[in-house]
């Protein structure tokens with residue numbers, strides 16, 4: 001039996017205030033990069049706690065420009081985890097540098113600092129540390145390595161590490177406002193940093209027009225339409241995050257006797273549960289279909305690990321996570337009835 005009222009894996013929460021913000025941006029006549037982008041940059045920098053910001057048209061563009069701001073070039077090495085979407089690998093490859101893939105820790109699905117230490121060389125220019133599925137990475141351990149850190153907050157805006165917002169700790173931090181993300185602008189991204197020179201360089205590279213010198217530059221600009229939506233979504237962000245934590249707390253309670261590993265709770269309230277990832281004892285093939293038959297779309301939390309794309313051996317923790325982890329729908333636009341259906345389906349299947 002298939003349901004007509006399928007519960008998607010993600011769904012943005014677009015409210016009346018978002019509609020009004022977009023309409024007023026359209027009515028202003030300024031629909032490309034303009035004052036709303038400027039305002040959104042300042043508002044996000046203030047919310048996170050970094051001095052300067054540059055908005056982009058995607059998280060990938062934000063990562064690419066963050067790497068270029070650090071002068072990353074061919075022959076440099078950039079460390080990234082295997083258990084992350086291919087956008088991160090693409091951003092490194094856009095610069096011509098060598099991506100060096102490290103394993104994760106299974107408890108949090110975040111980059112393993114032990115694995116990173118084994119891959120450090122004289123050529124290591126930066127480490128990209130994603131806060132996976134909304135769970136803050138152990139930033140103190142990465143900062144101790146004394147290598148420039150780019151915090152990838154695409155999945156974790158609003159999360160904190162030891163009380164400080166993620167995105168405020170690295171030399172640079174990047175965000176994504178893709179439609180499935182915690183704050184949705186359709187597409188969009190941002191780079192934040194306390195280092196003004198880095199942000200100025202990013203702002204120079206993100207657009208090509210009216211320049212006296214020639215450099216390979218990009219068209220990575222955000223529009224004022226996206227920024228207007230970003231500003232109104234940002235005004236709801238604390239509410240979105242609180243609702244995510246509330247639903248997660250309910251799932252923890254309901255699933256406490258189920259025979260699978262729950263997401264980590266050790267960070268307590270610091271995790272924002274962008275994804276609610278459970279890890280079962282078998283391979284998950286077959287289980288996604290079982291959920292689909294109940295009208296619920298669950299997914300592998302990472303479509304395919306990077307070491308598999310690159311045919312690299314090893315990476316036991318990433319392999320285990322990829323084979324056994326399932327992401328269950330959790331987002332603020334879920335209705336109470338949908339939440340009940342998800343809980344019932346999980347209990348029924350496991």
Ligand SMILES: Cc1ncc(COP(=O)(O)O)c(C=O)c1O
Nearest residue numbers: 058059060085087130154176178
């Ligand atoms: C951890 C991480 N970094 C970067 C990105 C890239 O963001 P975007 O899709 O906005 O290019 C994503 C996208 O899903 C992501 O999950």
